[in-house]
Amino acid sequence: MKKNNKSKTIKVDYLARVEGEGGLHLHVSKDKDVQAQLNIFEPPRFFEAFLRGRSYKEPPDITARICGICPVAYQMSAIHAIENAFHAEIDPQIRALRRLLYCGEWIESHVLHVYMLHAPDFLGYEDAIQLAKDAPEAVERGLKLKKYGNDIVNLLGGREIHPVNVRIGGFYKIPKKREFEELKEKLKWARDAAIETTKWVSTFSFPDFDQDYEFVALRHPQEYPFNEGRLVSNKGLDIEIKDYDKYFIEEHVEHSNALHSRKVDSGPYFVGPLARFNLNFDKLSPLTQKVAYDLNFVPQCRNPFKSIIARSLEVVYACDEAIRIIDEFEMPDSPYSAFKPGAGTGFACTEAPRGILYHRYRLDGKGTVLDAKIVPPTSQNQKIIERDLTNFVPPRLHLSDKQLTWECEQAIRNYDPCISCATHFLKLEIKRD
């Protein structure tokens, strides 16, 4: 800590328990004005450039390497965008299995965040290890629940992280019916555990911090969104995915290596579990809705700290939906649907655990990628994280630097930021003038 007459700087090496590495700089002046900058100081990763000149077959596997936590999301956005360019029609059973795979990723990603990364903040523990000493049964439940999410990805994806079984048109191989049935038994336990989880997190104490947000999520006429739908918001947005670039732009800001996204007309917006919950509550399964009603957790929730409840509720939904899909599944004739590569531009948004993930590919007649655009959810939430901190800190300036740092980290983790998707490392620095 450095101190002089005019300013004070607190530097915390590496903000722990977020997925990735970056930095946060808070500048407090006149004891009330706060400027928050999320710095991402690793070089950009140039994945979009890697993709140029590659066959249409490659983006699902190349982009999956952007993230070890949400590779399914990258695979799904890539295949949907390319199939969109090829006007491919996909067998409904294959479509259902894609949803099942996504359920697995939501379970493993959400549970990791809820139990290992975010719950300790609310309960006053430095980390999950300290939490485990006092509440081993809760942590054990989280570990087992996450494992069942891994098991879905393992079964359908061929392995637990960076699945290898996904291809344009469908899958290379579909597991046997018996294997799905075995999974279903585990998922029944997982669904109960997810309900327990949701009840548990709803007992946490939440700072009073309701904000006016523009929530953005996919919306599908029949389903809680994973793979398809229109993009909607609570402030009137309702567009097809192909119009994404007209409504959203990415810009470079000096303090970050990751591009910041904003809505062209209105600036920052909020993506992720709380946005999906607020915009698609009516599409949750009856069981999931009942759990929400019982806990009096209903839309519109505008407190980002309660994202942990929405995230847990989505685990209930993912388990319930996975069981439904397995119950209704009928083996298709082929593990993938036929399609014909051709020139065109394809667009897709899918719902990664952290929010919408946009991919766009322009392909030539042979299906070679001419250019690609990828907008991960964390890039989209960066501006809203900064705005949250700008509003969150002023009433809390009386807190010690240690306590203020703790609460700011907790506020950042509301978004489960996956900074490696955007880029990498996080440090926290508070400067008071």
Add this chain to the structure above:
Amino acid sequence: MIPASPVLLIFSNLRLSEINMSVSPLIIGIGNQFRCDDGIGLFIVEKLQKRNVDADFLLLSGEGTELMQQWQNRTRVIVVDAVSSGEEAGHIFNFDAGSEEIPTNFFNYSSHAFGLAEAVALSRALKKLPEELYIVGVEGQQFSQGTALSDKVKDAVDPALELIMERLKHEK
């Protein structure tokens, strides 16, 4: 985070749960081969695999809960990872996590929010550490994007392999 992680399962024909059942030692290489010296753990374990060693092998990104899942129910586990502690590049660390604490910043460049050090500590808190959890770390120098190992880190490969072979000779 787990950036662009190379999570390769060498025995891809086996389900992970089947590997869990095995009584052979489990040797886990951790890292990211696309971030230069961060891939040293993977490199060493791949080499070891070619040496006709009676063990199960896994190459993982280092995500902590995954590690816990793999080593629970095992009695004998060896983990090889890159280290970023400020020591000279190529320095080899080794210790038994059953009896020694790991500094949490030790494996920082695995750079995962919940990584090896945390997995060891959490397993200990839950009383689920394997009977023997031997960790071999190699101090890295260069962790930027790329696939090349630094010269000093390369020089540590053979001594690290010998250390592991020696350890495997001892019955626990």
